[in-house]
Amino acid sequence: MTRENHDPYAEIDQAFFADGYRLAASNLEDNLTRDSLLAHLKTQYSVIDSLLEAFQHRVESSGSHIDCRRGCSWCCHQQVLVMPAEMLLIADYIRTNFDDEAKESILSRAIEKDEKVQSLTAERALQVKIPCPLLQDGSCSVYAVRPMACRIYLSSDLNSCLQEFHQPEKPDVYPQLFDFPLHAGRMMNSGLIHYLKEKGISVHENRLEKILRLLLENPDKGSNWLSGSDDFGEGHEQVEEIVRLREKA
Numbered sequence: 458m459t460r461e462n463h464d465p466y467a468e469i470d471q472a473f474f475a476d477g478y479r480l481a482a483s484n485l486e487d488n489l490t491r492d493s494l495l496a497h498l499k500t501q502y503s504v505i506d507s508l509l510e511a512f513q514h515r516v517e518s519s520g521s522h523i524d525c526r527r528g529c530s531w532c533c534h535q536q537v538l539v540m541p542a543e544m545l546l547i548a549d550y551i552r553t554n555f556d557d558e559a560k561e562s563i564l565s566r567a568i569e570k571d572e573k574v575q576s577l578t579a580e581r582a583l584q585v586k587i588p589c590p591l592l593q594d595g596s597c598s599v600y601a602v603r604p605m606a607c608r609i610y611l612s613s614d615l616n617s618c619l620q621e622f623h624q625p626e627k628p629d630v631y632p633q634l635f636d637f638p639l640h641a642g643r644m645m646n647s648g649l650i651h652y653l654k655e656k657g658i659s660v661h662e663n664r665l666e667k668i669l670r671l672l673l674e675n676p677d678k679g680s681n682w683l684s685g686s687d688d689f690g691e692g693h694e695q696v697e698e699i700v701r702l703r704e705k706a
């Protein structure tokens with residue numbers, strides 16, 4: 458391999474993919490049910506949270522810092538991609554912890570965002586800034602069970618987030634994100650997705666509000682999905698293009 462072709466994250470990606478796969482196999486091999494999958498997801502989140510804590514210490518001891526703070530929500534206005542299991546966990550949390558009025562309000566915000574974004578091109582979807590339906594008074598209302606994408610999105614510079622928020626159409630303006638957490642979390646999720654696919658479960662990542670609205674409108678969709686139906690794949694061409702454009706950026 459030439460020096461130019463060397464991917465500095467290839468080994469890290471491989472290691473975290475293998476970890477995600479192995480953890481799924483050890484937790485789910487003899488018992489793949491809705492409950493065991495959601496328990497597994499919580500374990501995976503606690504693994505990544507511990508890793509992020511250690512990462513934060515390393516960043517601070519090297520004289521740098523993570524600029525993210527609870528209540529800072531500039532990044533909660535973009536397209537958040539999740540897998541269905543993550544939204545099952547969130548939908549259960551909402552059903553258990555929120556009253557009817559709050560549930561209705563989340564559902565109506567999810568429908569509103571989904572309907573605004575679903576007809577856009579991927580390029581345009583990456584530019585529009587619409588609050589996540591789970592954002593409440595500037596904070597995440599499901600913080601304890603927020604998806605992987607939100608846990609690993611760590612910025613070294615709030616100003617770069619603000620610039621991107623206010624000038625989303627500028628192709629060379631990006632938040633200054635730490636790469637390591639992004640790779641670690643995404644690849645752990647990929648290992649889990651690979652494991653579930655081997656078990657015959659169709660796993661399409663989709664926009665958070667799309668899966669959320671489907672699950673809140675019809676809770677049976679979660680069980681149907683685990684039994685092999687493909688209810689959460691709608692609009693996956695747009696999502697695949699969003700992923701491609703983000704990787705290219």
Ligand code: SF4
Pocket residue numbers: 530532533534537589590591592593596597598599600603604607
């Ligand atoms: S789930 Fe929570 S942290 Fe993630 S985008 Fe929505 S409000 Fe923000």
